[in-house]
Amino acid sequence: MTTDLLANVTCVAVAGRGLLIEGPPGSGKSRLALALIDRGAVLVGDDGVRLERRGERMWAHPPPHIAGRIEIRGVGIATLPTASAPLCLALALDEPPGRLPEPVLTELAGIPLPRLAFGAPGQDALCAEWALRLHGLPSPGDFA
Secondary structure (H helix, E strand, C coil), X not given: CCEEEEEEEEEEEECCEXXXXXXXXXXXXXXXXXXXXXXXXXXXXXXXXXXEEECCEEEEECCCCCCCEEEECCCEEEECCECCEEEEEEEECCCCCCCCCCCEEEEECCEEEEEEECCCCCCCHHHHHHHHHHHCCCCHHHHC
16 A cells, blocks of 8 residues: 655545546646535545555545645635545646547556546536546446
């Protein structure tokens, strides 16, 4: 089991599946996370997550010292409930998608994770949920 910190990312659990949101500062990571939370997702971490390898899957946990806090740009810091989740998909907000994009496999500590370009204006929580449904790994419980 390896444990690492991954900085400058935001992660939420959507129906128990971890959705990692990547992008530079100001790209909308927290805003997308808040929209997903408004639709029922749970915060894992804002501006960082703790990663843990469990077998052939990578899990995201709330980061130490800032667990439960999310920055709402121009508003302040809010405190929310958190959860841990197996990572199932990464969305890259700094990469504009094609019309019918296909995810590429990236690796976190040697564990493959689908990654989808998601940076076009207008991509919202509903699109992120559909991206997870169409391109994300199944939850580990789905293998049984």
